[in-house]
Every structure is written in structure tokens, then in C-alpha cells.
Amino acid sequence: MSGLESLYQELILDHAKHRRGFGLAAEEGATATSHQRNPICGDEITLRVRVDGDAVRDVTWEGAGCSISQASASMLAELADGMPRAEASALIAAFREALRSRGEVELDEDVFGDAAALSGVSRYTARVKCAMLGWVALEDALARA
Incomplete structure (x- = not known):
């Protein structure tokens, strides 16, 4: 494993152990909620978002x-907190494109921050849905908002 792959693996493990944004905000303050499940492996995510004007909060x-x-x-x-809604939607679309590319499209660290560490997932088709779960939940919640 290269030094970069090792760093990315550590970053993924850090986020899995010290989850940012974990714990649903009160429902009355939220604009929309989405529950997504990966039937293949059983992973589940419920995501809640508040949209304030044009900003994702x-x-x-x-x-x-x-x-x-x-x-x-x-x-x-x-990454998405405070981002304009249209920018968040474009980010989701670009993330989906990269993960479906089977390793052809790398995620830009300047745009995706820590999520760029997930670029390697695109080479493992069975894991793409795992990585996409939260992103699909945000996309759905923004569509409902």
C-alpha cells in the first residue's frame, strides 16, 4: 500500500470513528429528512437538513x-454545511460521476476535501452504494426541501 493510500485509509477510519454531523437535529428545525438503505449490505442512513434561504445548513x-x-x-x-444549495447539488452529481467511473475520475481534494479519500472506492462496484448512501440522502432531502 502506498503512503497516499495509507493516509486515505486512515482518514476514512477517522471519519468512521469520529463522525461529523452525527446525531439528528430536532425535527422542528429541519427542512427535510431522508432515510436511505442499501439492501445489498444493510447499511442505513437517515439524514436531516435545514435549508436557510439558498444555503444548506x-x-x-x-x-x-x-x-x-x-x-x-x-x-x-x-463539507456541505453552509454551501449554496445549487453547489451542493453539483457536488453530489460530480461525486456520483467519479464513483461510477471505475477509477477513471479522481475526486479533487480542493473541491471534495476529505471525501477525496473515497476515490479508490470507485474500483469496487459493490462498495459504491455504501459510499453514495449519505450523498443520495442529501440529494433526496434537498429535493424535498
């Missing part, structure tokens, strides 16, 4: 599953 979530699904939701919660 208070991305909170709860879930259970593998390190990849939990770390990905943590990375997303940290």
Missing part, C-alpha cells in the same frame, strides 16, 4: 453500517 445524520458508508456521510456533513 445543519446537515445531521444517524446511521449504521460499514466504515465507508459512515465515513462518507461524515465527510459530506462537514
Whole structure:
């Protein structure tokens, strides 16, 4: 394993253990909630978001599953908070494109922050849904908001 792969693995494990945005905010303060489940492995995420004007606020979530699904939701919660709604939607679309690329498209660390560590997941088709779970939940919640 290269030094970069090792660093990425440590980053994923850190987010899985020290989950950012974990714990659902009170429902009355939220704009929308989405529950997503990966039927293949049983991972689940419930994500709640508040949209304030055009800004994504208070991305909170709860879930259970593998390190990849939990770390990905943590990375997303940290990244999307305060982002304009249109930018968050574009970020989700770009993340989906990279993860479906089978390793052809790398996530830019300047754009995706810690979530760039998930680029390698795209080479493992069975794990793509795990990494996408939180992102699909935010996409759904923003559509409902």
C-alpha cells in the first residue's frame, strides 16, 4: 500500500470513528429528512437538513453500517454545511460521476476535501452504494426541501 493510500485509509477510519454531523437535529428545525438503505449490505442512513434561504445548513445524520458508508456521510456533513444549495447539488452529481467511473475520475481534494479519500472506492462496484448512501440522502432531502 502506498503512503497516499495509507493516509486515505486512515482518514476514512477517522471519519468512521469520529463522525461529523452525527446525531439528528430536532425535527422542528429541519427542512427535510431522508432515510436511505442499501439492501445489498444493510447499511442505513437517515439524514436531516435545514435549508436557510439558498444555503444548506445543519446537515445531521444517524446511521449504521460499514466504515465507508459512515465515513462518507461524515465527510459530506462537514463539507456541505453552509454551501449554496445549487453547489451542493453539483457536488453530489460530480461525486456520483467519479464513483461510477471505475477509477477513471479522481475526486479533487480542493473541491471534495476529505471525501477525496473515497476515490479508490470507485474500483469496487459493490462498495459504491455504501459510499453514495449519505450523498443520495442529501440529494433526496434537498429535493424535498
